[in-house]
Amino acid sequence: MRSLLMAFREFRYENKAFWRNPAAAFFTFVFPLMFLVIFNGLFEETQFFVPAIGAFAVITACFTNVAMGVTISRDQGILKRVRGTPLPPVAYLVGRVLHAVFVALILITIVTLAGALFYNVDPPSNPGRFLATLAAGAAAFCALGLAFTALIPNEEAAPAVVNAAVLPLAFVSDIFIPSDHAPEWMQTIADVFPIKHFAQAMLASFDPTFRAWSPNDLLVLGVWGIAGLVLGIRFFSWEPRH
């Protein structure tokens, strides 16, 4: 209980610092909204692009933002400093995850409202599935974001390594382009990773006639999330790497 209160306190400080940092706020917050405007302006398939960019926003807030932000904190010695205090390490990390989820929730709300108001896309037809997708996706991508820090050699490399992991997959995973006409081998690759399953579950929760709802998508997200948690616990480093 005390750890949970401490985690909430950490969340509030992380949140305060985040909005004061123009670079962080821009890349994590404004970037996905920019894509929302650009794609829906360029293409007519708003029924695809609104949920797809919604999924992208959650991935940006949870995976990209957590992996980069925690790596930077690690290499600046912030994690090591926290480790020397009586704050339970898990409370610190949960605080950061809570902040990521908070940003994701704001973004998905904006995307959904913008879809209804400007792009003629109805809100999710099945709110239960929508919330389940959101919960599974946010949890999985936060866990993977924490685990992924172990693969990032230093803070300078963080943006390159994280984008190299996310962007190619996003292009074949129903995020920036519908994957219907992608060659089979690309679809097979995308099927292994969590981004496409998250995008498809998001698309289906908005409109099941556009993409069919499949509980398997959430199952795959769950497996990736647990893998991220296990690998994160095993390989996460609190010490700067120089």
Next chain:
Amino acid sequence: MPDLAIDVRALTKSYGDVHAVKGIDLQVDAGEVFSLLGPNGAGKTTTVEILEGHRKRTGGEVSVLGHDPGKGDRSLKARIGIVLQETGVERFLTVAEVIDRFRGYYPNPRPLDEIIEVVGLQEKRDARVRKLSGGQQRRLDVAIGLAGDPELLFLDEPTTGFDPSARRNAWEMIRNLKQLGKTVFLTTHYMDEAQNLADRVAIIVGGRIVAQGPPGSLVGPDAAKTAIRFRLPQGSPTLPGAAASAAAITGEQVLIHTADPVTLLHAITGWALDNEVALGELSVNQPSLEEVYLELTRPKEEADP
């Protein structure tokens, strides 16, 4: 010995075949400022990080405030403060916010305004961390170390990169900590810092403690002796017996280390008057800690056995 803040016995640390710490003993009394001195790579940081609980030791016994720091007890972490060399802070929070955030981690934090006053950051209270100068950020580091009102504070090179007036302020701050009854474990490579602040000093070289004691009386075989120097012109008569046997003569330069400078000086000056020898550039010096340190850390010609 209930008043021992730190008790280290036969501590060793190896990384594979590299033996960074080769069996050291350290005892730090509660309430004293203890300084660990040594060149880079001597095992200083490894030793401190073992005491802080950041690293596991390979062998030996370590007790910090009666706890084994290797176990990572939160009750121990609540009683110590750690100021590391290179640690960042959330740059977009203010000084007061950062200190307050850390205060919240401890069961009995020190009042915020008191901390800010001890480190002298009153005027920067509401400034964002990224706007602080290097010296001010270092003071914030110390402030964070004080957040939990620790009994024992580890300070790792607290004044590296400071200009002279900032260093003097930092020293004043460390003296204030001692006044508050804190035990301070200070690592530094500035001799004058240790000489000015520390009650006791240990010098670590090559993973071993080579000297330990109050800075004024650090005992090494020659190091604690007074140095008498003068210039002896070519063709002067030979020095009197007691001086001749102890003298190291290089060209015209004479250097004599002695534990009994009064008697020896009397003999030398008497001899000089009798023989009408001018003792050019005569000087008598107590060894500074710096000389002791340089003597002890001078690379040996042969490798360690």
